[in-house]
Amino acid sequence: MNLTRALATTQSFLPVDESHLNKFASIAVPERLLLGPGPSNSHPDVLKALALPPIGHLDPFYVDLMGEVQELLRYAWQTDNRLTLPMSGTGSAAMEATIANSVEPGEKVLVAINGYFGNRLADMADRYRADVQTINKAWGEAFSLDEIEAALIKHRPAIFAMVHAETSTGVCHPMEGIGDICKKYDCLLLLDTVTSLGGVPLFLDKWGVDLAYSCSQKGLSCPPGLGPFTISPRAEEKLNSRQGKVPNWYLDVSLLNKYWGSDRVYHHTAPVNMNFGIREALRLLSEEGLANSWKRHRNNAEALWSGLDKLGIELHVKKDLRLSTLTTVKIPEGIDGKAFTLYLLDKYGIEIGGGLGDLAGKVWRIGLMGYNSTSENVKKVLNIFESDLPRFSK
Numbered sequence: 001m002n003l004t005r006a007l008a009t010t011q012s013f014l015p016v017d018e019s020h021l022n023k024f025a026s027i028a029v030p031e032r033l034l035l036g037p038g039p040s041n042s043h044p045d046v047l048k049a050l051a052l053p054p055i056g057h058l059d060p061f062y063v064d065l066m067g068e069v070q071e072l073l074r075y076a077w078q079t080d081n082r083l084t085l086p087m088s089g090t091g092s093a094a095m096e097a098t099i100a101n102s103v104e105p106g107e108k109v110l111v112a113i114n115g116y117f118g119n120r121l122a123d124m125a126d127r128y129r130a131d132v133q134t135i136n137k138a139w140g141e142a143f144s145l146d147e148i149e150a151a152l153i154k155h156r157p158a159i160f161a162m163v164h165a166e167t168s169t170g171v172c173h174p175m176e177g178i179g180d181i182c183k184k185y186d187c188l189l190l191l192d193t194v195t196s197l198g199g200v201p202l203f204l205d206k207w208g209v210d211l212a213y214s215c216s217q218k219g220l221s222c223p224p225g226l227g228p229f230t231i232s233p234r235a236e237e238k239l240n241s242r243q244g245k246v247p248n249w250y251l252d253v254s255l256l257n258k259y260w261g262s263d264r265v266y267h268h269t270a271p272v273n274m275n276f277g278i279r280e281a282l283r284l285l286s287e288e289g290l291a292n293s294w295k296r297h298r299n300n301a302e303a304l305w306s307g308l309d310k311l312g313i314e315l316h317v318k319k320d321l322r323l324s325t326l327t328t329v330k331i332p333e334g335i336d337g338k339a340f341t342l343y344l345l346d347k348y349g350i351e352i353g354g355g356l357g358d359l360a361g362k363v364w365r366i367g368l369m370g371y372n373s374t375s376e377n378v379k380k381v382l383n384i385f386e387s388d389l390p391r392f393s394k
């Protein structure tokens with residue numbers, strides 16, 4: 001066979017057996033009311049923004065939109081941090097970005113663990129070869145300032161990492177004074193705000209938070225896919241004086257800032273439609289006003305809590321630590337919790353979450369986040385709990 005014929009043979013379009021592909025109809029997603037730990041339902045205007053035609057990631061229109069997203073994120077977080085941007089990835093990518101950019105091998109990182117996501121932070125810091133120390137609390141409790149200060153004195157870490165809103169337990173950690181003691185012991189404060197952004201009061205600058213991250217799919221009511229990230233000037237200084245390169249190329253904020261900052265140099269092809277979506281989600285938040293959104297979340301959570309109380313159903317977290325975006329509900333004695341969540345999804349199209357980690361099998365997790373935090377949804381859940389739950393006695 002001569003060369004020309006050989007090439008013609010390898011490039012010929014041979015028939016391909018496609019008969020097994022007939023089963024793929026075009027997608028039809030079932031209707032769901034997402035009242036679990038996240039995602040929440042996307043706001044219809046966000047869905048419209050997502051469906052806009054994509055444009056180039058260096059298009060002047062898009063570059064302007066990037067600046068708007070940054071400005072709106074600073075507002076949502078109440079920070080003036082220059083380096084504030086959405087990482088292309090979910091909350092865990094932004095979580096990893098805070099660790100990757102701030103931790104150097106051998107440095108002490110103190111992690112407060114009172115739930116599932118504190119453990120994830122410790123695991124990530126360990127992978128970046130930090131000397132990880134932890135303080136631990138039962139899932140559903142919070143640390144006192146004295147406990148945190150004692151641990152800072154004992155370990156003298158470079159970074160103290162903690163979760164503001166623990167989605168696994170339903171605790172909203174009090175933040176007053178923590179930033180001050182971190183400064184006193186010359187350590188950066190790293191805060192997970194995945195389940196608080198947009199739904200719970202957050203004042204990053206006032207609280208002295210140096211590194212924070214969040215997600216698009218909970219309080220912002222956008223689909224999962226972006227991880228808002230921010231670092232303070234103090235954390236930027238640490239980044240600039242690193243001994244070695246940030247060991248994660250994709251999440252290196254000094255490289256990313258060449259795209260998000262004034263240079264506009266290509267780093268990776270931005271998920272432009274996701275940024276259309278988050279731009280709209282943040283615009284909706286600013287239209288409502290942060291304080292109004294926080295109040296709405298609190299009022300609806302309180303209505304859920306008192307309604308459940310009237311039904312004789314207990315909550316896992318004491319009232320002063322409760323999170324308005326996520327409520328952990330004790331599964332009553334003798335009730336098959338898993339069967340009830342499956343039934344809710346099957347009969348009503350409502351998703352609520354089961355327990356995670358230490359709380360698996362012990363609680364349900366009901367989320368009232370962003371667009372889903374409404375009095376109608378509260379009533380719907382309470383009515384179903386009242387009418388249908390008794391059938392699930394084991």
Ligand SMILES: Cc1ncc(COP(=O)(O)O)c(C=O)c1O
Pocket residue numbers: 037038090091092093095117163165166167168192194195215224
């Ligand atoms: C408190 C907290 N941190 C981090 C994450 C991780 O975010 P993602 O699942 O978007 O990667 C979650 C996810 O639910 C979370 O609730």
